[in-house]
Amino acid sequence: MAFDRVLTIMDELRENCPWDRKQTMDSLRHLTIEETYELSDAILEKDLNEIKKELGDVLLHLVFYARIASETGDFDITDVMDSLCKKLVDRHPHIYGEAQADTEEQVKQNWEQLKIKEGNKSVLGGVPGSLPALVKSMRIQEKARGAGFDWEDREQVWDKVREEIDEFRAEFKAGAVHDTERAESEFGDVLFSLVNYARFVDINPETALERTNKKFITRFQYIETKAKELGKSLKDMTLAEMDVFWNEAKTLKK
CATH class of the missing domain: 1.10.287.1080 (MazG-like)
Structure with missing residues (x-):
């Protein structure tokens, strides 16, 4: 199975790779946050191939944390999945119990x-x-x-x-x-x-704001490109001149 292969590779890296051997939960934390944001970017861009790759990176981190915890006997990946299954069943009594929830x-x-x-x-x-x-x-x-x-x-x-x-x-x-x-x-x-x-x-306000951020970046970079084509820096251009290119950028396909 593919998941078993991931676990096997993780074990081999943890035992043989100097970088992987050195990592702790604390050292991985900021990297995990970065990977999550990269996945978020791929989702916003609707880039399915990139989403697939970023999901793999996030999965790697989940497996890595579980491997580290298994070394101290606290828990392993099976415990993580068992805990998740229990929570999903417990939190959905309308599916696995007698509770009612139609909406x-x-x-x-x-x-x-x-x-x-x-x-x-x-x-x-x-x-x-x-x-x-x-x-x-x-x-x-x-x-x-x-x-x-x-x-x-x-x-x-x-x-x-x-x-x-x-x-x-x-x-x-x-x-x-x-x-x-x-x-x-x-x-x-x-x-x-x-x-x-x-x-x-x-x-979703986070998604809405991030889309606006990306839109602004694209339009501003268009102004920079046009300025460069004219042999100018933005500091040499008037706001009116920049507005012309800004409005051009707004008409381009997003």
Whole structure:
């Protein structure tokens, strides 16, 4: 089997390769994060061949952690998979038990209630502290919704967005010296409310922002290319000149 071959190769590398022998869970951690982001990029680009390769890299890291833990007798890859299977069965009583869940929302609510029964002190306890802030805000709101704490409709959320924007703008009234810390807090409220609205209209804010980042990069690099063709640097160009190329870039196939 292919998975058995992966395990065999991992064992051989751990025993014979100086680099692989040296690695610890701590040393692999930042590399795992990097691989996860590379997988995310491939998914955004809809590059299936690259997705396949990046999934392999992520799988390598999972196998690597399990191999390291097996050396100290804490757990091995079989324990990892057994634990996963148990959790999946336990968290889906509507499939493997007597519970009822006919909608996605009911499944999410059951999931959060089960996690509380398993020992989580808070519905929000399962949100990793090291998540990027935008992703974290989305997960916090999803979990709160799973516990029944949410707005009733999206118009209420949009009213909240406008309220938060007005409060942020009020920090910059003409002639007033703004309080940076307070302004930052108000800006955070604006972002949080926008994430909330995005959730209500089925938009993933992290994906949306990253697509805009990529779009900006593509258009800005187009300006750089055109400037180079003219023998100019961006510093030598006026904003009006750059705007011409920016608008050209907007018409190109994405």
